[in-house]
Every structure is written in C-alpha cells, then in structure tokens.
Amino acid sequence: xxxxxxxxxxxxxxxxxxxxxxxxxxxxxxxxxxxxxxxxxxxxxxxxxxxxxxxxxxxxxxxxxxxxxxxxxxxxxxxxxxxxxxxxxxxxxxxxxxxxxxxxxxxxxxxxxxxxxxxxxxxxxxxxxxxxxxxxxxxxxxxxxxxxxxxxxxxxxxxxxxxxxxxxxxxxxxxxxxxxxxxxxxxxxxxxxxxxxxxxxxxxxxxxxxxxxxxxxxxxxxxxxxxxxxxxxxxxxxxxxxxxxxxxxxxxxxxxxxxxxxxxxxxxxxxxxxxxxxxxxxxxxxxxxxxxxxxxxxxxxxxxxxxxxxxxxxxxxxxxxxxxxxxxxxxxxxxxxxxxxxxxxxxxxxxxxxxxxxxxxxxxxxxxxxxxxxxxxxxxxxxxxxxxxxxxxxxxxxxxxxxxxxxxxxxxxxxxxxxxxxxxxxxxxxxxxxxxxxxxxxxxxxxxxxxxxxxxxxxxxxxxxxxxxxxxxxxxxxxxxxxxxxxxxxxxxxxxxxxxxxxxxxxxxxxxxxxxxxx
Amino acid sequence: xxxxxxxxxxxxxxxxxxxxxxxxxxxxxxxxxxxxxxxxxxxxxxxxxxxxxxxxxxxxxxxxxxxxxxxxxxxxxxxxxxxxxxxxxxxxxxxxxxxxxxxxxxxxxxxxxxxxxxxxxxxxxxxxxxxxxxxxxxxxxxxxxxxxxxxxxxxxxxxxxxxxxxxxxxxxxxxxxxxxxxxxxxxxxxxxxxxxxxxxxxxxxxxxxxxxxxxxxxxxxxxxxxxxxxxxxxxxxxxxxxxxxxxxxxxxxxxxxxxxxxxxxxxxxxxxxxxxxxxxxxxxxxxx
Numbered sequence: 001x002x003x004x005x006x007x008x009x010x011x012x013x014x015x016x017x018x019x020x021x022x023x024x025x026x027x028x029x030x031x032x033x034x035x036x037x038x039x040x041x042x043x044x045x046x047x048x049x050x051x052x053x054x055x056x057x058x059x060x061x062x063x064x065x066x067x068x069x070x071x072x073x074x075x076x077x078x079x080x081x082x083x084x085x086x087x088x089x090x091x092x093x094x095x096x097x098x099x100x101x102x103x104x105x106x107x108x109x110x111x112x113x114x115x116x117x118x119x120x121x122x123x124x125x126x127x128x129x130x131x132x133x134x135x136x137x138x139x140x141x142x143x144x145x146x147x148x149x150x151x152x153x154x155x156x157x158x159x160x161x162x163x164x165x166x167x168x169x170x171x172x173x174x175x176x177x178x179x180x181x182x183x184x185x186x187x188x189x190x191x192x193x194x195x196x197x198x199x200x201x202x203x204x205x206x207x208x209x210x211x212x213x214x215x216x217x218x219x220x221x222x223x224x225x226x227x228x229x230x231x232x233x234x235x236x237x238x239x240x241x242x243x244x245x246x247x248x249x250x251x252x253x254x255x256x257x258x259x260x261x262x263x264x265x266x267x268x269x270x271x272x273x274x275x276x277x278x279x280x281x282x283x284x285x286x287x288x289x290x291x292x293x294x295x296x297x298x299x300x301x302x303x304x305x306x307x308x309x310x311x312x313x314x315x316x317x318x319x320x321x322x323x324x325x326x327x328x329x330x331x332x333x334x335x336x337x338x339x340x341x342x343x344x345x346x347x348x349x350x351x352x353x354x355x356x357x358x359x360x361x362x363x364x365x366x367x368x369x370x371x372x373x374x375x376x377x378x379x380x381x382x383x384x385x386x387x388x389x390x391x392x393x394x395x396x397x398x399x400x401x402x403x404x405x406x407x408x409x410x411x412x413x414x415x416x417x418x419x420x421x422x423x424x425x426x427x428x429x430x431x432x433x434x435x436x437x438x439x440x441x442x443x444x445x446x447x448x449x450x451x452x453x454x455x456x457x458x459x460x461x462x463x464x465x466x467x468x469x470x471x472x473x474x475x476x477x478x479x480x481x482x483x484x485x486x487x488x489x490x491x492x493x494x495x496x497x498x499x500x501x502x503x504x505x506x507x508x509x510x511x512x513x514x515x516x517x518x519x
Numbered sequence: 520x521x522x523x524x525x526x527x528x529x530x531x532x533x534x535x536x537x538x539x540x541x542x543x544x545x546x547x548x549x550x551x552x553x554x555x556x557x558x559x560x561x562x563x564x565x566x567x568x569x570x571x572x573x574x575x576x577x578x579x580x581x582x583x584x585x586x587x588x589x590x591x592x593x594x595x596x597x598x599x600x601x602x603x604x605x606x607x608x609x610x611x612x613x614x615x616x617x618x619x620x621x622x623x624x625x626x627x628x629x630x631x632x633x634x635x636x637x638x639x640x641x642x643x644x645x646x647x648x649x650x651x652x653x654x655x656x657x658x659x660x661x662x663x664x665x666x667x668x669x670x671x672x673x674x675x676x677x678x679x680x681x682x683x684x685x686x687x688x689x690x691x692x693x694x695x696x697x698x699x700x701x702x703x704x705x706x707x708x709x710x711x712x713x714x715x716x717x718x719x720x721x722x723x724x725x726x727x728x729x730x731x732x733x734x735x736x737x738x739x740x741x742x743x744x745x746x747x748x749x750x751x752x753x754x755x756x757x758x759x760x761x762x763x764x765x766x767x768x769x770x771x772x773x774x775x776x777x778x779x780x781x782x783x784x785x786x787x788x789x790x791x792x793x794x795x796x797x798x799x800x801x802x803x804x805x806x807x
C-alpha cells in the first residue's frame with residue numbers, strides 16, 4: 001500500500017515538474033520567503049528600461065511627511081515634454097521588487113531515510129510534495145531632495161497629482177534662489193552639486209504635489225513618476241541625494257535591457273553571496289539574516305561596490321518563483337517597448353528582456369561619482385538564494401526497519417513464483433540485489449549469508465551513513481551562516497540546537513548534547 | 520634575473536590574472552583564458568610558419584637555398600593572450616578565440632615596412648566589440664583600492680623601465696589626468712571625484728601595458744609623446760562627450776595608423792627585444 005502511494009506521488013511530481021517548469025533540470029528549491037525593499041530604512045527604488053538611446057526611468061515615491069512639503073528634483077540629460085512624463089501605479093515597482101528579491105528556499109527532505117535504503121533499491125524512489133508559498137509584499141518608496149533657484153522654465157505641466165517643471169539654469173546660485181523663492185526647500189551644499197550638473201548641460205526635472213488633484217484622485221500615497229527620454233547617457237544621478245544625508249543610503253535599481261546583465265562602469269559590481277546552505281532556524285528571521293549578509297559583503301568590498309542581487313532573462317522561468325512572472329503589459333508600463341507577446345508556448349515574449357537588480361548602499365565618501373551603467377552581453381542567470389535543507393530523522397528504529405525490510409523481501413519472494421517452482425529465499429535475495437552490488441559502498445549479498453543477518457548489517461551501515469550525512473550538513477550550514485553573518489560558530493551551533501520552530505527539521509541528539517542550547 | 524623583458528610582463532600579467540581570479544569575484548573563466556592562450560599561440564605559430572615558407576620560396580627563387588630554423592616567438596602572443604584575458608569579457612569562448620585570432624593575425628597583415636602598427640590585444644578587443652554582440656569590457660571591474668593601483672603602478676614601472684618606454688605611459692596618464700582635472704575644476708566637483716575617475720583598473724592596465732607596447736608605437740621619443748597625448752585627448756573626448764565607457768580602446772584603435780605618419784616624420788632606430796647582457800653577446804633575430 002505504501003509502495004503504491006509512493007509511486008503515485010512520484011508520478012504526480014513528475015507530471016507537475018514537466019508540466020510547469022520547462023527547466024526542470026535546474027530545480028532550485030521551494031520558495032519560503034524573500035528579502036525585499038521593506039527591509040531597508042528608506043530605500044529608494046528606481047526602475048530603468050534602456051534600449052539603445054531610449055531610457056525610461058520610473059522612480060518610486062514613499063514620501064511620508066506632509067505632501068504639501070514634497071518636492072522632487074532630478075537632473076535629466078534633455079528637456080522633458082509633457083508626453084514624456086507619466087504617473088504609474090505603485091504596483092509596477094512592487095512587482096519588480098518581489099520578483100527579484102533575494103530568497104530563502106527549502107528543499108524537501110532528501111529521501112535518504114536509512115529505513116528504506118535497501119527496499120528502495122528495488123522499489124521506485126519517492127518524493128515529497130510541499131506547498132509553494134509566494135510572498136508578495138508591498139515595496140516602500142523613495143526619498144526626495146529639494147533644490148533651488150535661478151532659471152529658464154523649459155516646460156511646465158501637470159501629470160496626475162504632480163505639478164512638474166523642467167528647468168535649465170545658468171548657474172547654481174540662481175537656481176538655488178529661484179527654488180527657495182518658489183517654496184522648494186533646498187539643503188545647504190546642494191548648490192555645488194547642482195553646479196556640476198548645470199555645467200554638464202543637464203536640465204532639472206522638478207515635481208511638486210498638486211493638492212487638489214491629489215484629493216480628487218483619492219490616493220493615500222504618492223504614486224511613482226516615470227520619465228522617458230532619449231540620450232546616450234546611461235546613468236543615475238545620486239549625488240544630489242547625498243547632500244543632506246546622515247549615513248549611508250540604500251538604493252535598489254531595476255534595470256531592464258535587451259542585451260544582458262547591467263553593471264556599473266565606474267564602480268565595481270559584485271554578486272551577493274548566493275547558493276549557500278544555511279541552518280533551518282533562518283526561516284524565522286530571514287530579513288535580519290539577509291541584512292547582515294549584505295552588510296558584511298558590503299563591508300568586505302570596502303563599501304565601494306554595487307551588488308547584483310538578481311540577474312535573469314525574463315523569458316526563462318523563475319526558479320524558484322517568489323512572485324508571478326512579469327507580463328508584457330507590466331513590462332510595457334515600465335517602459336519596455338521592444339518586446340511583443342510571444343506566439344509560441346515556450347517563450348513569454350518574443351524579444352529579449354533581461355532584468356538586473358542592483359543594490360547600492362552609498363555614502364558621500366565612498367561614492368563620489370554618479371552611477372554610470374553599461375549593458376553587457378552577460379546572460380548568465382543569477383539570483384540571491386539561500387537554501388535550507390530539510391533533514392529528516394530515520395522513520396523507525398534500527399530493529400524496526402530491519403524487520404520491515406525483511407518483511408518486504410519476503411513478500412517479494414512469495415509473489416515471485418509458485419511455491420513449487422521458486423528458488424529458496426537466500427538465492428532469490430541474491431538475484432534480486434545482484435544488479436546493485438557495491439552500490440553506494442553498501443555490502444554485497446551472497447546467498448551463503450543468512451538474509452536476516454545481512455539485512456541487519458545493511459541497516460547498521462545505512463543508519464551510520466545517515467547520521468554522518470546529517471551531522472555534516474548541519475555543520476556545513478553552521479559554517480556558512482557564521483561566515484556570512486560573522487556570528488561565532490559556536491553560537492550558531494547552539495542556535496541550531498535551540499530552534500524548535502516550524503520547519504526545523506531533524507537535529508540528532510548527539511548534536512544537541514555537544515552544543516546545548518544555553519551557553 | 521630574467522633575460523627577456525617580456526618575461527617580466529608575462530609574470531606580472533599572469534600574477535594579476537591569478538590575483539583577480541582569487542580575490543576579485545570576476546567573471547573570469549579558466550576555459551576562456553585557456554582558449555585565449557591557445558588561439559594566440561597556435562595562430563602565431565601558423566602564421567609565422569606560412570610567412571617563413573613564403574619568404575623561403577622567394578629566397579629560393581632568387582638566391583641559393585639556406586635552411587634557417589624558424590624561431591617560435593611565444594612570448595609576444597602569450598602577452599597578448601594574457602592582456603585579452605584580463606580586459607575582455609565574453610559570453611562564449613568562441614568570441615575570445617575570434618579576438619585572439621584577429622589580434623595575432625593583425626600583426627602579420629597590418630604591416631608597413633615590417634612593423635605592425637596596431638596593438639594586437641587592442642585590435643582584438645575592438646574587433647569583437649564591433650563584430651559580435653557577445654563581448655564587453657568592464658572598466659569598473661578592478662575596484663578602487665589605491666593599494667591595487669599601486670601594485671599596477673609598481674609592476675608596470677618595473678616592466679617599463681626594462682623596456683624603456685615609461686615616457687609614453689607618463690605622457691598618456693599625465694595628459695589624461697590633466698584634461699580630467701581641468702574638467703573637474705570646470706564642473707566644480709571636489710578632487711575625490713577626479714581621483715575616482717582616474718582609478719579605473721582598465722585605464723591603468725591600458726596605460727602600463729597597451730599604449731607602451733614597444734613594437735607597435737612610434738619609434739622616436741618626441742613622436743611617442745605626441746602620440747600618447749593625442750590618445751589621451753581622444754579618450755577624454757570619447758568618454759565625456761560621447762559617453763563611451765570603453766573610450767581608451769577606441770582611441771588607441773583610431774590613432775594607431777598615426778604611428779606610421781609619426782614614424783615617417785621622426786625616423787629613429789626600430790625597437791627590438793634584447794636580452795640584458797653585455798654587448799658582446801649576439802642579439803636575437805628581429806622578431807615579430
């Protein structure tokens with residue numbers, strides 16, 4: 001009966017795998033949780049769709065104060081006209097965020113249950129099924145800057161709940177004064193930075209909230225602003241945002257390009273640590289864990305690098321998925337105009353779209369330049385992935401399992417032929433196990449040995465292997481965690497013993513005795 | 520002490536490569552490096568052989584036959600391949616093979632008076648950037664550790680002193696730094712921005728090993744200084760007004776033919792690789 005259930009489960013899993021995941025050969029675990037923008041205090045989020053000279057930049061807006069005081073100033077390479085500005089739903093960036101955030105995944109307990117180690121040789125292998133938990137979380141927004149004065153108003157228009165001005169200035173003091181007089185509060189020190197942009201011939205995109213429009217739309221929070229422009233400059237100005245900052249700021253940039261992964265050309269681009277096994281107690285604290293991982297990696301890079309958290313060809317299915325796949329309308333909203341719906345079932349789009357998620361933690365002393373990007377031809381897939389391997393205890397005691405296995409063998413023997421014509425039990429077992437002789441270092445069976453004694457011998461070895469394997473995996477997870485977060489290894493081991501929450505998995509008593517929970 | 524100055528170059532380039540692989544999280548793949556080295560050496564061997572046969576045939580037709588053994592110049596292609604491995608990134612090894620093949624072949628094809636005027640690695644890079652969609656250069660890959668820059672400077676200086684072209688590096692870096700400084704002043708940025716703009720590893724690597732390749736740059740010193748300054752100017756323009764991140768390579772490519780004109784204007788003795796020994800030892804034959 002158990003065999004039948006196992007066989008059905010296996011069949012179902014195969015069907016699911018091949019039905020829904022074309023790249024089933026690269027199964028990357030089941031999604032448990034994500035580390036999205038909410039983790040960071042006031043993280044800015046910007047999405048940039050870039051194709052040739054066409055750029056569409058979407059800036060999330062999470063201004064928390066009195067909207068009457070809100071003002072946004074962004075240096076832009078060209079004059080922007082009304083038709084180039086849009087307000088988009090906050091959902092657009094939220095979706096990008098949840099789709100690409102670093103993720104915690106779990107593998108089902110490997111079927112290395114020593115109890116069935118022998119019977120599995122001649123019975124089909126079994127798999128477990130777990131629910132996929134997709135966590136869609138809302139992203140938060142961005143910070144803003146103030147600027148000021150002295151100026152030609154190249155354009156003035158309203159879009160949604162915003163009043164927008166495009167300014168060009170002759171020099172920054174004038175610009176500062178103008179903006180101050182027009183109720184845009186500008187921090188001290190911004191003038192110098194503005195000057196550099198003025199000298200480079202850049203314009204200023206200035207947005208304020210139109211209170212009556214905001215009342216009319218009935219939105220509680222301000223929506224993201226989107227600017228489209230044509231320019232060979234593939235960059236993101238961050239210097240203005242640093243003027244009034246206390247301490248480092250977080251920025252998440254989502255870059256959508258046809259070619260491949262995007263990197264910064266004036267700062268080193270590194271990948272965050274990924275594809276590591278970690279202990280199961282991380283399930284209860286993944287957010288904190290990832291914050292530490294990132295902070296550590298950032299520090300090791302002398303705080304001067306940008307980090308790739310996700311780089312994926314959007315035509316390739318996510319694995320594991322932390323959110324539903326991005327659809328063509330969603331991408332079009334973000335400015336991806338170079339793809340169409342695909343007419344075949346194997347691709348989501350006709351045309352290439354590559355999503356890169358860069359996490360930049362910048363401060364004035366470490367990031368003196370604005371970010372300059374380039375799209376490379378690197379189409380390697382990367383995601384921040386942290387793996388908890390579920391370990392399982394043996395499903396019975398040594399004696400029990402030996403008995404059960406012996407029973408299974410007898411049943412097989414009895415069903416193999418009529419009592420009159422069948423071999424004796426020992427020979428039958430020898431023939432049955434002969435194809436697997438030497439498998440995985442298990443002892444070979446010869447008919448001269450008592451089958452019962454053999455099964456017990458086999459079980460002892462299987463249990464020992466399982467135990468060693470479990471201890472090794474736990475230690476590996478502990479070492480990885482210690483390296484990634486800097487927690488002392490001993491403390492990690494004790495925490496593994498102490499964890500009794502959901503999804504903890506099997507921790508052998510030996511481990512708990514060696515590293516008792518309380519220090 | 521090593522006999523041939525190129526051995527130092529090979530050592531240092533290999534050192535940077537290993538350093539990069541072990542420390543800097545690059546997209547360096549051993550397969551791609553292997554392909555670069557193999558293609559360079561094989562192409563060099565093949566084309567040298569063909570050239571040798573061709574010149575032999577000509578000799579046979581005109582004078583008596585003298586069988587000269589063909590010396591295999593493995594150092595120059597190895598340097599080219601290491602340079603390519605350090606600077607060029609590709610998605611498929613075949614693209615690297617193309618770059619390496621073009622690089623070495625250019626030495627045999629683009630020659631005037633038996634001097635090749637394109638830096639091989641540079642031409643290889645430019646060729647795949649133009650002809651394929653599969654290659655890129657990462658100007659920011661080296662990071663900003665001053666310490667790193669110092670290693671570069673130190674190693675390069677050592678190499679260059681051996682070869683005797685430090686003036687070209689100084690002319691290039693100096694002109695470029697000066698231009699960037701002027702721009703920095705004009706924009707009103709603080710000086711850390713200027714320093715950051717110069718701390719590109721690719722730029723330093725280029726200045727130390729590419730623009731000083733003694734076999735493809737002008738022979739006379741005044742010519743070299745003018746030439747290096749011109750490259751610096753073009754790099755500056757391409758980077759800051761055309762927003763091309765790989766400006767240095769295009770600048771060198773565009774101005775390489777200028778070498779010929781400068782050589783014509785300033786004739787000086789052509790450079791050959793020599794061992795550092797007393798004058799009594801015989802010189803190595805003129806090698807490509």
